[in-house]
Amino acid sequence: MDTMKAKDDLATTAGMAWCPGCGNFGILDAFKAAVRLLEERGVPRERLVMAAGIGQHGKIFDYTALSGFYSLHGRAIATAQGIKLANPDLAVITFVGDGDTMGEGIEHLIFAAKRNSDITVVVHDNGVYALTTGQRAPTSARGYRGPSTPHGNVEDPLNPLVLALEAGATFVARGYSARKKELADLMVEGVLHKGFSFIDVLQPCVTFNNTYATYERLAEPLGGEPRTFEEALTLARRQDRLPLGVFYRGDKPSHEESLLAGLNPVAAHPSRDERAARVAGLIAGSVKQP
Amino acid sequence: MSRDVFTFLVGGKAGEGVKKAGSTAAGHLALMGRHVFQMDDYQSLIKGGHNFSVVSSSVRAVTSHYMRADLVVALDALSYDLHHEHLADGGVVVYNSDQVSDGPGVGLPMTSEAAKYPSAELRVGVAGAAALAAALGLDRGAMQTLIAREYARDVENNIAYAGAIYDAAVPALGGRFRLEGGGAVMPIVSGNEAIGLGAAAAGLDAYFAYPMTPSSSLLHFLAAHDRDLGIAVVHAESEIAVANMAIGAAFAGARSMVGTSGGGFALMVEALSLAGMTEAPILCLLGQRSGPSTGVPTYTEQGDLGFALNPGHGEFPTIVASPGSVEEAFRLSAELLALVWCCQAVGILLSEKHLTESSMTVRLDPTQAAWAEPVGHPGGAYARYAETPDGVSPLAFPPSREVIKWNSYEHDAAGITTEHAGDIARMHDKRLRKTETIRRAVERLTAVNQYGDKGPVIFTYGSTTMSVLEAIHAGGIEATVVQPVYLRPFPDWALYEHRGSSPVVVEQSAGGQFARLLAEKGDIRAKTVIRRYDGRPFDPDELAAEIKSALK
Numbered sequence: 001m002d003t004m005k006a007k008d009d010l011a012t013t014a015g016m017a018w019c020p021g022c023g024n025f026g027i028l029d030a031f032k033a034a035v036r037l038l039e040e041r042g043v044p045r046e047r048l049v050m051a052a053g054i055g056q057h058g059k060i061f062d063y064t065a066l067s068g069f070y071s072l073h074g075r076a077i078a079t080a081q082g083i084k085l086a087n088p089d090l091a092v093i094t095f096v097g098d099g100d101t102m103g104e105g106i107e108h109l110i111f112a113a114k115r116n117s118d119i120t121v122v123v124h125d126n127g128v129y130a131l132t133t134g135q136r137a138p139t140s141a142r143g144y145r146g147p148s149t150p151h152g153n154v155e156d157p158l159n160p161l162v163l164a165l166e167a168g169a170t171f172v173a174r175g176y177s178a179r180k181k182e183l184a185d186l187m188v189e190g191v192l193h194k195g196f197s198f199i200d201v202l203q204p205c206v207t208f209n210n211t212y213a214t215y216e217r218l219a220e221p222l223g224g225e226p227r228t229f230e231e232a233l234t235l236a237r238r239q240d241r242l243p244l245g246v247f248y249r250g251d252k253p254s255h256e257e258s259l260l261a262g263l264n265p266v267a268a269h270p271s272r273d274e275r276a277a278r279v280a281g282l283i284a285g286s287v288k289q290p
Numbered sequence: 291m292s293r294d295v296f297t298f299l300v301g302g303k304a305g306e307g308v309k310k311a312g313s314t315a316a317g318h319l320a321l322m323g324r325h326v327f328q329m330d331d332y333q334s335l336i337k338g339g340h341n342f343s344v345v346s347s348s349v350r351a352v353t354s355h356y357m358r359a360d361l362v363v364a365l366d367a368l369s370y371d372l373h374h375e376h377l378a379d380g381g382v383v384v385y386n387s388d389q390v391s392d393g394p395g396v397g398l399p400m401t402s403e404a405a406k407y408p409s410a411e412l413r414v415g416v417a418g419a420a421a422l423a424a425a426l427g428l429d430r431g432a433m434q435t436l437i438a439r440e441y442a443r444d445v446e447n448n449i450a451y452a453g454a455i456y457d458a459a460v461p462a463l464g465g466r467f468r469l470e471g472g473g474a475v476m477p478i479v480s481g482n483e484a485i486g487l488g489a490a491a492a493g494l495d496a497y498f499a500y501p502m503t504p505s506s507s508l509l510h511f512l513a514a515h516d517r518d519l520g521i522a523v524v525h526a527e528s529e530i531a532v533a534n535m536a537i538g539a540a541f542a543g544a545r546s547m548v549g550t551s552g553g554g555f556a557l558m559v560e561a562l563s564l565a566g567m568t569e570a571p572i573l574c575l576l577g578q579r580s581g582p583s584t585g586v587p588t589y590t591e592q593g594d595l596g597f598a599l600n601p602g603h604g605e606f607p608t609i610v611a612s613p614g615s616v617e618e619a620f621r622l623s624a625e626l627l628a629l630v631w632c633c634q635a636v637g638i639l640l641s642e643k644h645l646t647e648s649s650m651t652v653r654l655d656p657t658q659a660a661w662a663e664p665v666g667h668p669g670g671a672y673a674r675y676a677e678t679p680d681g682v683s684p685l686a687f688p689p690s691r692e693v694i695k696w697n698s699y700e701h702d703a704a705g706i707t708t709e710h711a712g713d714i715a716r717m718h719d720k721r722l723r724k725t726e727t728i729r730r731a732v733e734r735l736t737a738v739n740q741y742g743d744k745g746p747v748i749f750t751y752g753s754t755t756m757s758v759l760e761a762i763h764a765g766g767i768e769a770t771v772v773q774p775v776y777l778r779p780f781p782d783w784a785l786y787e788h789r790g791s792s793p794v795v796v797e798q799s800a801g802g803q804f805a806r807l808l809a810e811k812g813d814i815r816a817k818t819v820i821r822r823y824d825g826r827p828f829d830p831d832e833l834a835a836e837i838k839s840a841l842k
Contacts, residue, residue, distance in 0.1 A: 014706050046689040051538070054698070062707050067694040069541050070707070072564050075534040078526070082538025082546075085522050086496055090542065090688055108534075111527040265495040265522045266543045266687070272493070272661045278519055279491045279656035286477040288317040290435075 010035060010045075014062035023203030026177030027095075027124055028060050033180065034187035035066065038091070041192060048091045048191070051080040053105065055097035056131045056205075057124030074105025077112050080119045081255075087266040088118070088256040091191050098125040102138040102158050113167035113196045118254035120171075120190040120197040123160055126205040134208035146208070160200040161236035161247060165229070170195035170250035172232065174243065176219045177203045178212070182244060189246065195254050202242065218242040225249075293378075293764070294348050296469055297356045300418040301342035301373050302365030304335055307415020311363070312343025313478075313649070314419045314440040318426075319347040320478050320651050322471030327756075328478070328649045329355040329827065334503070334587040340368050349470055353615065353650070354760035357829040360467060361425050363418040364390070365400060382466060384421045384459065386414075396421075396462040403454045407447045416441055416448050420455035427465030430456070476651035481641060481753075482508040484616045484654065485549075485575055486515075488623030491659035495544035496522040498532040503587045504643035505549040505577035529554035533561030537570045541696050543687035545627060545662045549575035552594050553584065559602040562636050566606025568696040569634040569675070569683065569721070571664075573627050576638055577646040580825040589825025590643040592752055592798040595807065598640045599778050607633065607724045609732070610778040612640040614739060614755030617652045619645060622775065624659035625735060631662040633728045634682055640777065642798065644827040645753035667692070673703040677716070681723030729779045737781035741771040746841050747793040749814065751777070751804055757828035758796050758837075765834025769841070780811035792817040794840045796833070799823060 010032045018024045035045055050068035052061040053076040061070040071079040080094040101109050101123060112119065128146065129135040135148040139160065144153040164172050171193040175183035183201060190197030202219060204211040222245035226232040232248035270278070296319075300311040309330050316326045324347045332341040344355035358378040364370035367389040374383040374395060387397030400417040404410040419440065423433035433456050434449050441448040479487070486508050489497075499509040509525060516523040522544070526532045529550050536546040550558060555576050565572045578594045580586035598610050609629055613619035623639055630637040667684040672692035676683045683703075686692050695705030700717055702708045741759060745768035750758045755773045762769055772788065774781055795816035797804040800823035808814040818840040822828055 012706060013704070044689070046691055049542075049688050059707075061695070061697070065693050067688045067690065067692070068696075069538060069568070070695070070697040070699060070701075070705075071534065071538075072560060072698055075530065075561070075564075078531040078534035079538035079541075081526075081531075082496075082498070082535030082540075083542045085524060085535065086539035086542035086544035086546070087688070107527050108531055111531065259524065260522055261517070263517075263520060263522065265520075265539075268520050269493065269495055269543075269545075270520060275493060275519075276491055276656040276659070279487050279659075282487060282490075282515060282518060283477050283479070283654050283656070286479050286483070287475055288321045288478070289439075290321060 008032070010065050012063055012065045016063070017059060018056065019207050021206040023126060023177035023205065024056060024060065024124060026180050026183065027122065027201055027203060028063055030180040030183035031060065031064065031187060033184035034191070037184060037188045038191055041188060043091050043191060047089065048093065049083055051076045051083065051092065051094040053096045053100035055100045055129070057095055057097040057100065060095050074100050074103065075108065077101060077105060077108040077119070077121060081112055081117045084117060084119050084256055085260070085265070088260065088264055089267065092119040093187070093191055094119055094121045096121060096123055098123055098127065098139040098160065099129045099137040102160065102163070110163070110167045113164055113169040113198065115255040116168060116170055116195045116252055118195055118256050120187065121199065122187065123200045124203050125160060125200050126203040126209055127211065128205050128209040130205045130208050159236065162233065164198035165233055165236060165248055168196070169198040170252060171197035171246070172248040173199045173246045175199055175201045176215055176244055177201055178215070179244065182221070186246070193249065195250065195252065215242065219244055221245055294350060295346050295352055295356060296348070296467060297344060297346045297359040297378065298361045298422055299342055299344045299359035299373060300363040300365065301340065301369030302414060303337070304333065304339050304341050305337045305411060306365050307412060308341040308365065309343050310440070311415040311418030312345050314436070315345045315422050316478055316649065317440065318422070318436055319345065321475055322469065323473035323475055324349055324469065324471050325351045325476070325651045326478060327352045327355055329644070330647060332588050340372065342369065342373065349473060352760065353756040354830050356831065358831060361422065363421050365414050365418060382463065384463065396459065398455055398458045400455065403451055407451055413448065413451055416452050417455045420452035421459050421463065424456050424459035425463045425466045427468055476653060478649050479616055479652050479654065480507065480647060480649040481616050481619050481645035482647065483511050484620040484652065485623040485639065485641070485646070486511045487654065487656070488620035488659060489547050489573065489627050490519050490521065491656040492624035492627040493545045493662045494521055494547055494627065496524065496536065496539045496546045497549070498524045498526055498536045498546065499549045500526060500529045500532050500554055502551045502554045504579055504646045505551055505575055507647060508549045508575060529557035530561065533558040536572055537561060537565050537568065540570045540572055543664070545631065547573040547575070547627065549577065551577050551579050552581045552597070555594070555597065563602030563604050563606065564698050565636050566602060566604065566608070566721070567698055570696065571630040571634050573630050573637045573639065576640050578640070578642045586825045588643065590753070590798060590827050591823060591825065592642055592754065592804065593800065595640065595777065595799065595803040598638045601636065601638060605718070606721055607635045607728055608778055609635055609637040609728055610640055611776045612752040613645065614752060614773045614775065616645065616650050617654065618775070620654045621659065627662045628660035629728070629731060631664055632731060633724050635724060635728060640752065642753045674705040675701060675703045675717065675720070677703065677720060680727040681720045682727060732776050732779055732781065733783055737774065737776040738784040739773040739775060743770055745769040747772055747788065747791065748796060748837065749793045749808060749816070750796040754796055754798055754828065757830065757833055760830040761828065761833035761837060764830040765838060767834060767837055769837070777807065780807070782812055785812050785814065789813045794818050794820065794837060796820045798827070
């Protein structure tokens with residue numbers, strides 16, 4: 001992949017604070033490759049905006065020289081939708097943690113999928129709260145032992161793909177941080193897809209939840225894309241294998257298209273006189289006519 | 291009519307068209323060239339219960355409803371029981387003779403006449419308008435014009451029903467109240483409408499909200515007019531989403547606003563702190579209702595002042611202001627949107643159900659409204675959080691060749707996360723400098739209103755200002771009314787002469803939060819705090835008596 005070897009003009013001054021071998025490196029590399037591929041596909045980086053939640057995943061914000069918003073824990077998807085609604089010409093990609101978006105911020109994930117907001121969400125799915133020292137996450141297996149569950153996790157994990165599919169996402173995919181080229185391609189496709197794109201990324205946490213061996217054994221490219229929503233759902237529910245690739249593509253109007261009906265609020269910002277005239281019209285409308 | 295105000299009160303069950311009857315009266319009186327004030331008292335239910343609408347009107351500006359009405363129309367028995375004794379001198383009560391068998395007043399067959407038409411229950415409110423038309427001495431043609439204008443759906447049946455009620459009413463009521471008019475016909479605007487219009491006049495691009503009384507009507511108003519104005523109006527999944535979306539929209543350059551009430555505001559405060567840290571310009575309407583908790587959703591209170599003054603964790607500049615009239619709500623909404631953009635701060639427009647959902651005749655001039663403008667990036671290398679003397683860093687918006695990073699973590703000038711001791715202190719200093727910048731900006735505005743300059747001083751604020759001004763008029767009280775419009779920054783520069791004074795304070799909170807603020811920030815220690823906290827706005831006559839007693 002030549003684009004990955006180019007001079008890294010997406011680097012920043014921030015010091016690296018991920019553990020050596022962390023799956024986040026693969027996601028960062030894949031994203032930088034995706035930014036360059038997107039430029040070839042007609043999305044200049046000026047138009048690409050990133051958002052991130054809070055957790056180990058969020059550091060990708062500091063490590064990428066791209067405009068964006070480092071949001072609150074769980075709220076990045078809400079922030080991203082606000083950006084997209086204000087200026088639908090921007091491409092918005094949002095990095096979230098599994099705990100970040102399926103714990104504290106799950107309402108935003110479900111509603112963004114439900115309304116088919118035209119943003120891309122990349123889940124750094126490591127099955128653990130790594131930044132806060134290894135507590136169980138919404139995606140942790142039953143029995144997982146962490147500092148908050150010393151006797152083992154007594155809850156079953158959420159299935160991110162099934163959640164996204166059922167909530168109405170129109171692009172649903174799974175990637176693996178160790179397969180950077182494929183992951184970069186998924187990010188490109190997600191950003192280019194019109195509607196809500198959801199990419200769950202299997203991401204080993206070398207310190208608290210090292211899943212490399214499991215993923216090397218179970219993760220494999222999809223033989224072919226499922227042809228129907230039901231097939232996608234069935235495949236997403238499989239526990240014995242972890243297929244990688246695009247599970248589902250749907251075609252329906254995006255939230256911004258439907259709600260704004262062509263308006264770009266920022267681009268259409270009126271002059272003071274234009275707006276005053278429109279407001280005066282509404283005031284005149286509240287005068288009773290005989 | 292014993293004074294210069296005519297008051298019409300109509301009461302009935304939810305679903306009977308009580309509010310519509312009130313707004314019909316208000317519209318007619320405004321068309322006569324009179325000033326009106328309409329207060330709707332309704333419960334948190336859709337059917338049944340007891341609702342009433344009070345419209346007070348005069349040839350002078352009137353800033354409150356009066357609970358003692360000249361004409362009471364009781365659409366049901368409960369309304370008769372609750373209101374028939376609350377008559378002004380010379381007042382008359384009209385009741386539904388199908389539900390109330392006898393008693394003082396004029397009985398009209400409202401239910402049995404309505405039963406002749408479809409949707410009988412929904413039509414009963416028309417009787418209120420018909421009775422008013424008779425009492426004001428409208429001839430039959432004028433009455434029909436009124437009904438046709440206000441009740442256009444199924445208009446023929448409405449006119450027929452109104453005609454029957456009118457005919458029954460004329461012998462006892464006809465021309466009982468001959469009102470003068472002749473002034474200019476003014477628009478009737480609610481507080482929430484004025485807030486929406488003001489923000490729009492200042493350049494609003496996007497409004498985000500989750501329904502919550504008494505701010506929902508702002509969401510409804512802006513949603514109904516989103517295409518007229520060219521703005522985005524978004525009903526999101528929660529107040530948390532609302533506030534975070536609005537901040538994201540501000541990052542993209544949209545003049546954004548949110549609206550809620552106490553419980554929703556509680557959900558927003560995490561994001562308001564985020565706005566403080568990222569220096570996102572954001573305006574929030576906090577329309578107060580009776581609390582704490584779910585409280586009494588459709589009633590009024592000023593119990594959230596302390597919360598509004600301290601809206602989130604950490605230290606960040608915040609602007610809080612509260613309008614004392616519908617006209618001021620329009621001006622202040624625009625002014626706050628402009629202020630939050632010039633200072634990149636959180637702005638809270640603090641109001642109450644009594645203002646947001648009451649309507650009055652107003653004069654609004656959108657060409658005089660403030661206009662929100664970002665502090666633009668002049669060119670050269672860009673850093674989102676660049677150091678400046680006033681603490682306000684220039685803004686650039688994507689798409690841009692510059693890298694624009696807004697960060698909820700403490701950050702360096704470029705917006706990259708930092709834990710460096712020097713950076714942390716420098717960024718705190720930079721944000722706190724904006725407190726002084728905001729203060730200087732507010733010093734140039736009308737931060738305090740003073741009404742009158744004789745007699746003892748009464749301090750009040752927010753919608754209670756309207757009640758106090760009307761009470762003073764009603765009671766013939768000579769007093770000076772002082773209303774701080776801005777509450778943070780506290781306008782001590784404009785209240786200097788009151789330091790050490792002991793005025794009467796009037797507010798709608800149980801704990802006297804406003805009086806406490808005056809003492810803490812202004813060294814103004816109330817000798818008496820007149821408080822009302824039963825969810826109901828003050829009645830001018832009752833409040834006049836309380837003020838007189840406090841001034842003794």
